[in-house]
Amino acid sequence: MEPKYVSAEMRDYIVSMGAETVNWCMQCGLCTNLCPWRLVPGETSEKFNIRHMQRLGQMGMEGFEDETVLFACSTCGMCQSNCPRGVKIIDNVRGMRASIVGAGMAPANLRPILGSAHANGNPWSGPREKRTAWQEGLDVPTFGPDTEYFLFVCCHSCYDPRSTKVARSIVKLLQAAGVSFGVIGQEESCCGESMRKLGDEELFQKLAQSNIELFNSKGVKKIITTSPHCLWTFTQEYPELGGEWEVIHYTELLNQLVEEGKLSLKAGQGKKVAFHDPCYLGRHSGVYDPPRALLEKVVPDGTVELTRNRESSLCCAGGGGRIWAEVPMGERFGELRVTDALDQGAQVLATACPYCMNMLIDACNSLGKEDDLEVVELSEILADSL
């Protein structure tokens, strides 16, 4: 076997692209064992080993650029939140992807996604002028100088037909509670969270700058996000670029409104409902209780917990750009999640993230369990209980 060459220059380049803590790793391998890829069979599971990938990164050695390896991580954070060395593993993955994507070598299947985000301000190939199409039939206020909250609707819920229901439900709930909110509209761009995770740093910077200028020019002070991904990047990544607002996920706000008596929800759902913690709402943002409290209001005594919940929740596989990956049936994390829900006797699996909803619906369908388990976004149940 020909020796592989260690390269300080390559290692330092990866570090400069964002993998700042790659050298901290002591290669204990806890990350690999906690990785959801260990729970499914198949080629990606066999090839992708996060410990090994970081090893290649810290030695500046070739091999990590293999697309099956480099783009496998769903950035769920299970490894990172348990790392004994405090290695920021997701940043390292991002840095290593950036060293390839930044050099113009993005994988073929991702190019249309990144291209659309560049051209249209969303990764879903939706025309910019259709960004507000989801509002049809609703009287959604426009954000103005006297509006308290700016409602930022995730691109997924702007364009995906199934997902628009999430945006519509949230609007109904906010209106029922009498919240002062509004949207800006076509000028809004994708938050860029997933673009950055895919390694397209330049694209992220462009999207973020555009949003920051827009929001600030409109006098935005407080933001409600529909998606935990937007929530996370607005709170964790935008501030150092000049975007500093009070940002809240809709579940947190609705829960406050219920507690303050401004929003009343009827108990109605007779079914057993399980809640799936989205990685970016739970592990990444620490929001576990508000969605549960809301659910408890509408299905008192009807909620069940999945065995892997809260900090130990299992990823749907939609983060880190994996929502655009083609994964063979039998290798999808979502299928494990659907099985978890059925094992707990749930009839409804609710989540609070458009990506999770998307991934879990696909998984439920691929298992042929759509008659046994209904996958919904939490806002939908809540809106039905107004």
Added chain:
Amino acid sequence: MEKKIGAYICTGCGIGDALDVAALAKVATGEYKVPVCREHGFLCSEEGRALIQADVEQEGVNSLVIAACSPRVMVDAFDFGPDKVVERVNLREQVVWSHPAEDEDTQMMAEDYLRMGITKAKEMEPPVPYQGENLSKRILVVGGGLTGLTAAKEAAAAGYEVVLVEKSDELGGYTRNVAKLPPLTPPYEEPTAFDLEGLVGEVTGSDKITVYTGSQIEKISGAPCMFDVSIQQNGSQAAERVGAIVLATGAVPYDASKLEHLGFGKHPDVITADQLEGMFKAGEVKRPSNGQPVNGVAFILCAGSRDPEHLPYCSAACCVESLKQAKYFKDANPEMPVYIFYKDLRAHGTYEFLYKQLQKDGVFFVRGTVTGVDDDGSGALAISAEDVLTRAPILSESVDLVVLATGMVSTASLGKPYKAQEPKEGEEEVEVPADTILASNLLNLEYRQGPEIPALKYGFPDSHFICFPYESRRTGIYPAGTVRAPMDYSRAMDDAAGAALKAIQCVEMTGQGKAVHPRAGDLSYPEFFMQRCTQCKRCTEECPFGAINEDEKANPLPNPTRCRRCGVCMGACPERIISFKNYSVGMIGNMIKNIEVPEEDEEKPRILVLACENDAYPALDMVGIRRAQYNPWVRVIPVRCLGSMNLVWIADALSSGIDGILLLGCKHGDDYQCHFVKGSELANIRMSKIKETLDRLVLESERVRFEQLSITDYGKLPEILDDFASDLEDLGPNPYKDF
């Protein structure tokens, strides 16, 4: 001493409910005519003690038989002064807690134990402590490096006079060559400056410490508190009398010329860690090949260590030492490529922070085996290795300097094996495996057994490394620092303080005629009835501690202050001339003979258990504390060490009709558990000779069994005891029973 025995039966803790105490008392008063016999419901209470004290004062009772709980508990409660004999009869743990109440066999067991106790009390005498002459409490420290200096400083700080002997002309040892120590203070990320001169100044400036530099130990004779030391100093002689010795001669780096496969000797830029340290100390770090500055460096760890071809053991300090040196380079130039090739990185405790910091500094850590150190064609060196973590061969970038972290070799291991005196013609071959003693020219002891401390694996003169650190197999001599085990600076300093404390304990205890570890405080010591000695040398050969010298006629010359009071000599002596005031072949033999052996048709077998009092006996107590049950045929006698077992006891037992004998000793072998190092092993060797005795008596050899037992094995004990009983039942009763 005019004996007056008092027997005291406690009826508390369930004893009174389980036994017929009146019948028991009758054994004392009737069979043995014990003049004073009392029972009490709570004997260890103030009231119970007062009862006994009153008899001592008013009745003149001076030999007490306390039939109550285990001798391992309530030791202070039943101490009535050094001039009183106390024998404890264990009715609680080993009778009523482990056998059914109100049962005929349980009662017989209790009565036998009382018989045995009274028998022993009749023969025991209060020990008279040994007092040597011209006792010294000074402490000799051999070696003036970091460990020796620290030991000297600590002993002096505790108020003891110290004699420090250093081979070279300057104090400081290896540390003199060291630029900085690994981090010792928070945040544990930077090498620490160490004030060696300050330590040397404290030692040389102390009026309690006499320093000999440029000196060697020519000879040490004597025993604890009576060691006579001859010191050779630059041609002149000096004599010192000391009480105890700390051996702190340190270690030397492994000979790198044997590491050609790592490039040493082939490339001038491959150097050892101590050479690099010297460069930093001198402030001149340059490539040896051309005198140019170093712009890239690779450390190869385990250079010689953990390698069956070289040093099979881990040298413990090199990982952290290399991390420290890597930090020197990174501090000087953060951009410099630094590689560390390792097998396992052992940076324990707070050294983890240093390791972490160096990872953050961007050091390349490569786990795996180095397969080559080669010239890259331009005069620089590239290292190839099998990287475990990528499962691939890798090649480093070129570096200017390769540093081999060579392991540590104890100075005690640097000598040829000392040849024990060959047996003279006509004498028996030595049957006991001799200790490994390497003539390393450190202490030059005038001991019959050899000039240095016996070595364990790899030549380290340690004792049991977990249970008894700083102990050696020579009483009063305590190895500390890298001479006894590989260790780093801070541990060596701790070691120095520990060994100094051991030495202080030794001189204090010995001064009072008391034993040191592990029978610390014991006042008894073996006495030899020389008129009957046959000069067989068993005692001198078998003593695990080299306590017995011999004269030219092969008469044993005991050194009581070297003695640990284990009784191995007593077990070894075929003439039974070695006895303690309170422990002898005759006493135990009479205890055995006083066990009542029922006639054959009663179908009540008897099993003698000789149990080591360090592990097996407490394990038997544990069985009772856990209320586990075992057969009532056993009669247990605790022995100081199974090595003190004399074969005559086996003959005594079998000829009195006892059906079987179980010997419970500690684990022996490489990772022995025996408190007296070789006692259990010696008992096992003697076992092989039991067959002779049995053959003579025409008895099956299965009647004697040896089991190795650790205190944690107590759960297995009922099964061991019952299996033996059942095997004896298969053999049938001892035919000598009805004689």
